[in-house]
Amino acid sequence: MINIEKLRALIAREIEKMNFNSRHPQELYMPVDYIMSMGGKRLRPVLCLMACRLFTDDIFDCLRPAVAIELFHNFTLLHDDIMDKADMRRGRPTVHKKWGENTAIISGDVMVVLSFDLISSAKPDILPRLLSVFNRTAVEVCEGQQMDMNFETISRVDENSYLEMIKLKTSVLIAASMEIGAIAAGASTKDSGLMYESGLNLGLAFQLQDDVMDLYGDQDKFGKKPGGDILMNKKTILLIKAFETADEKTANKITDIMEKEQDPETKISEIKNIFDQLDVKEAADRMTNDYFQEALRKLNGASCNPERKKEFGEFIETVMNRKS
Amino acid sequence: MINIEKLRALIAREIEKMNFNSRHPQELYMPVDYIMSMGGKRLRPVLCLMACRLFTDDIFDCLRPAVAIELFHNFTLLHDDIMDKADMRRGRPTVHKKWGENTAIISGDVMVVLSFDLISSAKPDILPRLLSVFNRTAVEVCEGQQMDMNFETISRVDENSYLEMIKLKTSVLIAASMEIGAIAAGASTKDSGLMYESGLNLGLAFQLQDDVMDLYGDQDKFGKKPGGDILMNKKTILLIKAFETADEKTANKITDIMEKEQDPETKISEIKNIFDQLDVKEAADRMTNDYFQEALRKLNGASCNPERKKEFGEFIETVMNRKS
Numbered sequence: 001m002i003n004i005e006k007l008r009a010l011i012a013r014e015i016e017k018m019n020f021n022s023r024h025p026q027e028l029y030m031p032v033d034y035i036m037s038m039g040g041k042r043l044r045p046v047l048c049l050m051a052c053r054l055f056t057d058d059i060f061d062c063l064r065p066a067v068a069i070e071l072f073h074n075f076t077l078l079h080d081d082i083m084d085k086a087d088m089r090r091g092r093p094t095v096h097k098k099w100g101e102n103t104a105i106i107s108g109d110v111m112v113v114l115s116f117d118l119i120s121s122a123k124p125d126i127l128p129r130l131l132s133v134f135n136r137t138a139v140e141v142c143e144g145q146q147m148d149m150n151f152e153t154i155s156r157v158d159e160n161s162y163l164e165m166i167k168l169k170t171s172v173l174i175a176a177s178m179e180i181g182a183i184a185a186g187a188s189t190k191d192s193g194l195m196y197e198s199g200l201n202l203g204l205a206f207q208l209q210d211d212v213m214d215l216y217g218d219q220d221k222f223g224k225k226p227g228g229d230i231l232m233n234k235k236t237i238l239l240i241k242a243f244e245t246a247d248e249k250t251a252n253k254i255t256d257i258m259e260k261e262q263d264p265e266t267k268i269s270e271i272k273n274i275f276d277q278l279d280v281k282e283a284a285d286r287m288t289n290d291y292f293q294e295a296l297r298k299l300n301g302a303s304c305n306p307e308r309k310k311e312f313g314e315f316i317e318t319v320m321n322r323k324s
Numbered sequence: 325m326i327n328i329e330k331l332r333a334l335i336a337r338e339i340e341k342m343n344f345n346s347r348h349p350q351e352l353y354m355p356v357d358y359i360m361s362m363g364g365k366r367l368r369p370v371l372c373l374m375a376c377r378l379f380t381d382d383i384f385d386c387l388r389p390a391v392a393i394e395l396f397h398n399f400t401l402l403h404d405d406i407m408d409k410a411d412m413r414r415g416r417p418t419v420h421k422k423w424g425e426n427t428a429i430i431s432g433d434v435m436v437v438l439s440f441d442l443i444s445s446a447k448p449d450i451l452p453r454l455l456s457v458f459n460r461t462a463v464e465v466c467e468g469q470q471m472d473m474n475f476e477t478i479s480r481v482d483e484n485s486y487l488e489m490i491k492l493k494t495s496v497l498i499a500a501s502m503e504i505g506a507i508a509a510g511a512s513t514k515d516s517g518l519m520y521e522s523g524l525n526l527g528l529a530f531q532l533q534d535d536v537m538d539l540y541g542d543q544d545k546f547g548k549k550p551g552g553d554i555l556m557n558k559k560t561i562l563l564i565k566a567f568e569t570a571d572e573k574t575a576n577k578i579t580d581i582m583e584k585e586q587d588p589e590t591k592i593s594e595i596k597n598i599f600d601q602l603d604v605k606e607a608a609d610r611m612t613n614d615y616f617q618e619a620l621r622k623l624n625g626a627s628c629n630p631e632r633k634k635e636f637g638e639f640i641e642t643v644m645n646r647k648s
Contacts (some may be wrong), residue, residue, distance in 0.1 A: 025468070028466060079430070082426075082429060102406075110467070112433065113436065113459065114463065117462075118441045127452070128451070131441075132444075135444055138437040138441075139438065293437050
C-alpha cells in the first residue's frame with residue numbers, strides 16, 4: 001500500500017515551489033500562502049496522483065495539474081467563505097476576516113488565474129484534453145455554487161435538483177481530479193472517462209456522507225458539534241429524504257420547527273427525532289453506499305494495474321470511513 | 325480606412341454566440357449578459373483584431389481570443405466595482421448594486437473561467453503562445469489591482485511606483501490584446517513581441533491621458549464632472565508630478581487641502597490652481613506623448629503591411645483624441 005503521506009509531501013513541496021510567501025505585492029499573495037499552507041486532507045490532488053498511478057509509475061507530470069486543482073479548490077473555499085460570511089476555516093480565521101473582503105476577492109481571483117497557468121504548463125500532447133476537462137469543470141463549480149445560493153432562498157428542494165447541485169458544486173472537481181490524473185498518465189480516452197465517472201459517483205458519496213455526518217457524526221472524531229446544518233436550515237439529503245417520506249402533518253411540523261425561533265439544542269433534537277422516525281439516515285446511507293459501489297465499479301472497469309486498483313479502492317474506502 | 329464599427333459588430337456577434345441570456349442558472353449568467361451587453365468602446369478586442377489585420381486578412385481565428393480579452397476585462401470591472409463600492413458603470417447600476425455582492429463575486433468568477441476557456445479553444449499550433457501571454461497578463465492585472473488598493477493607504481506615491489502600477493493594472497492587457505492579435509495571425513515571435521511593446525506604451529499613454537482628462541477634459545464630451553480623482557484623493561500623474569516639482573511649502577499645502585473636509589468645488593479649484601502654477605498638465609501631456617510616440621515606433625518596427633500600419637496608427641490617434 002502506498003504511503004499517502006508521501007503523496008501529500010510531494011504535493012506540499014510542489015506548492016512550496018510556487019513561492020507565494022515571496023511574491024509581490026505581498027498583500028495579494030500572503031492570503032494565498034495562508035490558505036494554501038493550512039493543509040487539510042489534500043483530497044483532490046491525492047486522488048489525482050492516485051489516479052495517475054493506476055496507469056504509470058511516473059507521476060512527475062501530474063504534480064503541477066494536481067496542484068492546479070488544489071489551488072482552484074482553495075479559491076472556491078476563499079470566495080465561498082466571503083459569500084457565506086464564514087469566520088473560521090480549518091480552525092483559523094478566514095481570509096476575509098483576517099485581511100478584509102477586498103483582499104479576499106482579489107487573492108481568490110489570482111488563485112484561479114494561477115490554477116489555469118499551472119494546467120497550461122502541461123506537455124502539448126495532453127494540453128487540449130487537460131484544458132477541456134479543467135475549464136468545463138471550473139464553469140460547473142461556479143454554476144453549482146450559484147445553485148446552492150439559490151437553494152437558500154427556497155424552502156423545499158427536490159432530490160434531483162439537490163443531486164444536480166452537489167454534483168456541480170462538489171463532485172465534478174473530484175471527477176476532474178481523477179480524470180486529469182489519468183490523462184497526465186497517458187491513459188486512453190475510455191479509461192480517463194471511466195475515472196471521471198468513478199470520481200463523479202465518489203464525489204456524490206462523499207457529499208451525502210458529509211450531510212449524514214453533520215448530524216450523526218461523532219463529535220470527538222469530527223471536532224465539531226453535530227447539527228450545524230439543521231441550525232442553518234441547510235438543504236441536506238436528510239432534510240430532502242424527510243420531506244420525501246413524511247406525511248403532510250409531519251412535513252408541516254418540520255417546516256414549523258425550521259421557521260421557529262428557538263433554543264438550538266431543542267431545534268436539533270426535535271428535527272433529529274423526526275428524522276429518526278422516518279428512517280432518513282438509513283435511506284441516505286443506502287444512497288451513499290450505492291454511489292460508492294458505482295464508483296468502485298467504474299474504477300474496476302478501467303484497463304490498468306489491478307494491484308493499484310486495489311490500492312485506490314482501499315484509499316477511498318479509508319476516506320469514506322473517515323479514518324484518514 | 326477600415327470601418328471600426330464593423331469590427332465592433334463582429335465582436336458583438338461573437339459575444340452573442342455565447343448565449344449568456346439562456347444559460348443556467350440564470351442568476352449566475354444574467355449579470356454576465358448585463359455587463360457584456362453594456363457595450364462600451366470594446367477597445368481591447370478592437371485592438372486585438374486590428375493587430376491581427378496587420379499580418380493577415382483572415383481575422384476569423386482571432387475573434388474568440390478577442391472576446392476572451394473583453395470577458396476578462398469586464399470581469400476586472402465587475403470585481404473592481406465591488407471593491408471600489410461603485411454604484412454606477414456606463415450610466416447603469418453596477419452588478420453588485422443590482423444583484424448583490426455575492427452574485428457579483430461568483431458571476432465575475434465564471435467570467436474569468438470562460439475567458440480562459442475561449443483562449444483554450446485556439447488551434448494547437450498557437451495555443452501555448454496564447455496561453456503564455458494571456459495567463460501572465462491575467463496574473464499581472466490582479467497584481468496591479470492590489471497595488472492600486474495599496475496606494476489608497478499611503479499619502480504619497482513616487483512616479484516609478486505609479487507607472488509600475490498602471491502598467492500592471494491597465495497597460496499589460498492592452499499590450500496582450502495586441503500581441504494576441506498578432507499571434508492569432510501567425511506573426512513571428514519578434515513581431516508579436518513588438519506588438520506587445522507597442523501596446524504597453526499605448527496603454528501607459530491612455531492611462532496618463534485619462535488622468536489628465538479627469539480634471540482638464542470637456543464635461544460635455546466626457547459626460548462627467550471634472551475633478552472626480554481630486555475629490556477621491558486618487559493618486560494620478562498630475563498629483564505625482566505636482567509633488568515632484570513643488571517646494572516643501574506648496575507640497576504641504578497640497579497635503580493640507582487633500583486632508584481637509586471642505587466643499588468639493590473649492591477643493592478641486594484649489595488643487596487645480598496649484599497644478600496650473602506648477603505646469604503639471606504640460607509635464608503629463610509631454611509624458612503621454614512620449615509614450616504614444618514610442619508606441620508608434622514599436623508598431624512601425626514590425627514587418628507587416630504598411631497600409632495597415634497607417635490604419636492602425638490612425639485608429640489609436642483617434643482613440644487618443646477621444647473622437648471615437
